[in-house]
Amino acid sequence: MNRREFIQLLMQAAAVTGTGVFAGGAHASSRALYDLPAFGSARLLHMTDSHAQLLPIYFREPNVNIGLGEALGRWPHVVGRNLLAELGEVSPREAHALTYLDFTQAAEKFGRVGGFAHLKTLVDRLRGEVADGASLLLDGGDTWQGSGTALWTRGRDMVEATNLLGVDIMTGHWEFTYLEDEIHDNVDAFNGEFVAQNTYATEDALFDGIPVYDEDSGHVFKPYTIRELNGHRVAVIGQAFPYTPIANPKRFIPNWTFGIREDELAELVEVIREDEDPAAVVLLSHNGMDVDLKLASRVPGIDFILGGHTHDGMPRPIEVENSGGRTVVTNAGSNGKFLAVLDLDFGGGRLKDYRYRLLPVFSELLPADPAMQAHIDAVRAPHREVLDEKLAVADSLLYRRGNFNGSFDQLIVDALREELDAQIALSPGFRWGTTVTPGEAITMDRLLDQTCMTYPETYVREMSGAELRNVLESVADNLFNADPYFQQGGDMVRTGGFSYRLDPTAAMGERVSNMTLANGKTMDDGGTYKVAGWATVGSQSPGDPVWDVVARYLRARKSVRIDHLESPVLKNVKGNPGLADYRGGHA
Amino acid sequence: MTGLLTRRRFAQAMVALAAIGSTPLRALARNKEAFEAKMPDEALKALFGDKPMEATDAFEFKVPEIAEDGSIVPVTISTDMPGVKSISLLVDANPNPLSARFNFMPGAVTEFKTRIKMGESSDVRAVIETDDKLYVSTKNVKVTLGGCGG
Numbered sequence: 193m194n195r196r197e198f199i200q201l202l203m204q205a206a207a208v209t210g211t212g213v214f215a216g217g218a219h220a221s222s223r224a225l226y227d228l229p230a231f232g233s234a235r236l237l238h239m240t241d242s243h244a245q246l247l248p249i250y251f252r253e254p255n256v257n258i259g260l261g262e263a264l265g266r267w268p269h270v271v272g273r274n275l276l277a278e279l280g281e282v283s284p285r286e287a288h289a290l291t292y293l294d295f296t297q298a299a300e301k302f303g304r305v306g307g308f309a310h311l312k313t314l315v316d317r318l319r320g321e322v323a324d325g326a327s328l329l330l331d332g333g334d335t336w337q338g339s340g341t342a343l344w345t346r347g348r349d350m351v352e353a354t355n356l357l358g359v360d361i362m363t364g365h366w367e368f369t370y371l372e373d374e375i376h377d378n379v380d381a382f383n384g385e386f387v388a389q390n391t392y393a394t395e396d397a398l399f400d401g402i403p404v405y406d407e408d409s410g411h412v413f414k415p416y417t418i419r420e421l422n423g424h425r426v427a428v429i430g431q432a433f434p435y436t437p438i439a440n441p442k443r444f445i446p447n448w449t450f451g452i453r454e455d456e457l458a459e460l461v462e463v464i465r466e467d468e469d470p471a472a473v474v475l476l477s478h479n480g481m482d483v484d485l486k487l488a489s490r491v492p493g494i495d496f497i498l499g500g501h502t503h504d505g506m507p508r509p510i511e512v513e514n515s516g517g518r519t520v521v522t523n524a525g526s527n528g529k530f531l532a533v534l535d536l537d538f539g540g541g542r543l544k545d546y547r548y549r550l551l552p553v554f555s556e557l558l559p560a561d562p563a564m565q566a567h568i569d570a571v572r573a574p575h576r577e578v579l580d581e582k583l584a585v586a587d588s589l590l591y592r593r594g595n596f597n598g599s600f601d602q603l604i605v606d607a608l609r610e611e612l613d614a615q616i617a618l619s620p621g622f623r624w625g626t627t628v629t630p631g632e633a634i635t636m637d638r639l640l641d642q643t644c645m646t647y648p649e650t651y652v653r654e655m656s657g658a659e660l661r662n663v664l665e666s667v668a669d670n671l672f673n674a675d676p677y678f679q680q681g682g683d684m685v686r687t688g689g690f691s692y693r694l695d696p697t698a699a700m701g702e703r704v705s706n707m708t709l710a711n712g713k714t715m716d717d718g719g720t721y722k723v724a725g726w727a728t729v730g731s732q733s734p735g736d737p738v739w740d741v742v743a744r745y746l747r748a749r750k751s752v753r754i755d756h757l758e759s760p761v762l763k764n765v766k767g768n769p770g771l772a773d774y775r776g777g778h779a
Numbered sequence: 780m781t782g783l784l785t786r787r788r789f790a791q792a793m794v795a796l797a798a799i800g801s802t803p804l805r806a807l808a809r810n811k812e813a814f815e816a817k818m819p820d821e822a823l824k825a826l827f828g829d830k831p832m833e834a835t836d837a838f839e840f841k842v843p844e845i846a847e848d849g850s851i852v853p854v855t856i857s858t859d860m861p862g863v864k865s866i867s868l869l870v871d872a873n874p875n876p877l878s879a880r881f882n883f884m885p886g887a888v889t890e891f892k893t894r895i896k897m898g899e900s901s902d903v904r905a906v907i908e909t910d911d912k913l914y915v916s917t918k919n920v921k922v923t924l925g926g927c928g929g
Binding site: 449677680 | 846
């Protein structure tokens with residue numbers, strides 16, 4: 193699609209909807225946002241962590257994303273007004289896309305974001321602006337999980353959606369929460385290439401002859417691919433999430449082993465540089481932003497790391513110096529909210545310069561692509577009754593993203609405690625999950641956005657105070673360890689029924705203190721507490737799926753209002769630029 | 780599959796070599812004491828007495844940053860350092876820190892893969908013994924509760 197066709201499509205859509213929403217101001221906004229000056233001779237588009245959000249949604253960026261040590265004050269650990277101050281001049285629309293500020297009012301004004309039919313229109317337009325064969329669409333993974341239809345089709349609805357979208361190359365993380373055979377079937381059904389240099393078969397599994405890409409190296413998937421763009425050879429290496437069997441159940445993929453594999457990557461880059469004569473080397477990464485920044489400082493020879501996992505809408509890349517020169521590191525947000533555009537300029541067979549833009553995908557500025565919309569409608573049709581059920585109305589803004597309890601998390605832990613008759617509830621600090629604005633219905637669709645996965649079973653069990661403290665300490669270390677290679681990229685475990693004090697700057701085992709029950713009683717290591725939770729990684733829990741439990745809680749109410757978040761009292765991080773409007777207080 | 784079988788056979792051969800290496804009884808007693816030691820320094824002392832030790836990164840010592848399973852943490856060691864007599868692995872935080880010791884016949888290829896058991900996050904040390912010196916490389920391996928990945 194070229195620009196003229198795009199504008200025609202806009203006009204047609206305006207005519208069809210009859211609302212004139214695409215005319216006038218919206219048209220100008222669309223042009224201001226999506227008209228990019230031509231640059232260079234090849235274009236890479238990068239999306240990541242869409243979490244199966246096929247339809248437009250709201251997504252509130254965090255007001256708490258604390259950075260420590262080297263990450264102190266370094267993007268993405270700068271939130272809200274702090275970020276806007278560093279960005280300089282941005283439009284109110286872009287400010288809304290990049291921050292949580294005045295979220296409800298701004299969301300009403302600018303509308304929903306993402307949606308694959310709208311994304312498709314934008315992708316086609318951006319690819320249409322460059323020569324045939326001069327562009328690639330890269331997907332950083334976390335595409336096959338996050339919605340009811342993705343779960344019920346075992347990721348296949350998303351494979352078909354990415355085929356329609358035209359994804360050329362992808363890597364994965366939540367993709368690996370299906371079973372090995374299902375993953376291979378999906379990869380086979382995927383029209384592009386699935387790449388991962390850091391996914392290996394275990395030696396035992398190799399010996400047993402499980403399917404792998406390379407029996408000698410043990411790579412389960414092709415580690416990299418070379419594509420010729422406008423006559424320039426571009427290498428794209430895949431970096432799957434390194435800690436999948438730790439952060440997610442190993443039992444689904446017992447034959448595979450991961451890790452950052454820095455040495456193997458460095459060697460691979462060297463081999464590619466020597467044997468393939470690429471004009472540019474790209475790492476399509478699911479490491480997370482801080483891990484990618486450290487990696488960039490240690491592994492030379494990579495021109496770009498296009499990153500995901502930590503869901504950071506990085507408005508500009510960070511350039512990292514290393515022994516081989518410079519590596520540009522990006523992160524492209526989540527939930528279909530952003531599409532990144534990397535334009536490359538070559539000279540003398542080498543990369544000369546680049547331009548990077550992180551485009552927010554505002555659904556109202558982009559007419560839905562009819563073929564993609566038809567696919568989405570068809571996928572959802574058999575499940576409409578379940579998905580559209582209005583469980584309750586949100587009386588206040590419900591969101592998840594942030595280092596500590598979001599309001600939707602608070603709703604989940606409240607529901608777990610009440611429905612499962614538990615003193616305490618724990619809920620994982622995932623970074624996916626969409627936002628519900630005040631007055632909107634909380635449908636099953638929205639509840640599944642927050643909970644849908646292949647290990648949703650709940651549990652209720654007795655835990656000692658020491659065990660609980662150990663859970664908090666372990667997760668806090670996965671989030672706040674000074675060395676990014678020891679971080680897993682999730683947020684802090686969400687808690688209900690007790691409060692605690694947290695010093696993110698302390699060492700492992702010394703961060704958590706003052707654990708106090710909701711009734712004011714001090715918790716001690718020797719005490720015993722009845723705890724409800726879900727998403728157990730070790731073995732399957734016996735209870736109902738968490739969405740059934742929360743749905744029961746919501747159906748019993750007409751509306752839900754969250755006024756209080758059980759966030760920890762923080763120590764030693766006052767004034768941190770990654771912290772704003774914090775409701776948990778400081779010690 | 781050839782490459783793999785070769786690696787596997789190679790590893791088997793290494794173990795066999797280590798096993799048939801004629802070991803004096805005194806050395807066996809030393810090993811027992813070292814493997815039963817509760818502190819890493821005790822284990823090292825039992826094995827090597829007061830032999831001088833030097834920290835180095837000059838050989839390949841691969842462990843995962845975070846263990847996927849603490850009960851089977853993969854370790855790879857490879858070096859072309861001349862005159863290597865043995866390589867030992869110590870997990871500082873384990874109740875018995877000395878996890879493994881590999882003896883090498885003169886001229887053997889000093890390379891192996893093994894798995895060690897770790898109860899908790901810890902420094903892991905690889906100690907190369909030569910005639911006159913010990914070379915040690917230390918890496919931290921995290922053993923963590925799972926879950927909560929973004």
